[in-house]
Amino acid sequence: MPVITVPAPDGPIDAVLDTPDDTGTGPWPGVVVVHDALGVGRDIRDITARVASNGYLALTPDLYARGGRTRCVVRVFRELIGGHGRAVDDLLAARDLLAARPDCTGRVGVVGFCMGGGFALVLAPKGFAAAAPFYGALPRHVDDALRGACPIVGSYGSRDPMLWNAGRRLDAALSRIGVERDVRTYPGVGHSFANRLVTGGASGALLRIAGMGFDHETAEDAWRRVFAFFDAHLSGGAEG
Numbered sequence: 001m002p003v004i005t006v007p008a009p010d011g012p013i014d015a016v017l018d019t020p021d022d023t024g025t026g027p028w029p030g031v032v033v034v035h036d037a038l039g040v041g042r043d044i045r046d047i048t049a050r051v052a053s054n055g056y057l058a059l060t061p062d063l064y065a066r067g068g069r070t071r072c073v074v075r076v077f078r079e080l081i082g083g084h085g086r087a088v089d090d091l092l093a094a095r096d097l098l099a100a101r102p103d104c105t106g107r108v109g110v111v112g113f114c115m116g117g118g119f120a121l122v123l124a125p126k127g128f129a130a131a132a133p134f135y136g137a138l139p140r141h142v143d144d145a146l147r148g149a150c151p152i153v154g155s156y157g158s159r160d161p162m163l164w165n166a167g168r169r170l171d172a173a174l175s176r177i178g179v180e181r182d183v184r185t186y187p188g189v190g191h192s193f194a195n196r197l198v199t200g201g202a203s204g205a206l207l208r209i210a211g212m213g214f215d216h217e218t219a220e221d222a223w224r225r226v227f228a229f230f231d232a233h234l235s236g237g238a239e240g
Helices: 042-053 068-082 086-100 115-123 142-146 166-177 201-209 216-235
Strands: 003-006 013-018 028-034 057-061 104-113 130-134 152-157 181-186
Touching: 003 057, 003 086, 013 042, 013 086, 028 042, 028 086, 028 115, 028 216, 042 057, 042 104, 057 086, 068 086, 068 115, 086 104, 086 115, 104 115, 104 216, 115 130, 115 142, 130 216, 142 166, 152 166, 152 216, 166 181, 181 216
Parallel strands: 028 057, 028 104, 104 130, 130 152, 152 181
Antiparallel strands: 003 013, 013 057
16 A cells, blocks of 8 residues: 655645555546544554445545644644644645546545544535545534535444434434435444454453444444445446
8 A cells, every 4th residue: 555645735745545456447436534533553544445445546644744643633633623724735635636646537535533534524515525424523513514515424323422412413414404414323332433443452441431442243334334325426426
């Protein structure tokens, strides 16, 4: 999985790119993958590969590229809450890079996890063809923030202590403002149910107590919905 450079307004950043296997030379739709607060680690790289294996050019920009996670995480969260700033510009630059590639159809979606799920919602009205937030925090003044958004497929857990009732609130908001959607709140799972963060030991136990942890069956169903949604709104509307 090669690392490429994304030219962004505040200077270039690194990103990992993966392309579909055994499907010719394209063109393919693109998907920007937005990492969680942990950055571009093994889990997010595996997710990038999964997106690519389903027929999409997958690009994951490193939002901590200009100083590392310790220095950047507070700033990036601040920009998420505000809905603008360097991180948003970096993600839009990643979208533009994908859309301009000769092996891309020009249709680009976005998928994100936790912090990245919040960014997927922020970006939904900003020129993407579809957005897939996994347990993403809702933006302030959600109706106004998401008015004019692209179609959204959202996945939440009913036992998520950090985003209590967020999935149902998102579904209601999108219904009010007329955005096409598939938002599901899964019973019995919490935050990060689609991320393989810790496999065991004391750290894994603490995450489970905090309402976090991977759940294979739920994750597979959520991915099934995401790819069906992307197929309809990215592949289905693309030429070639």
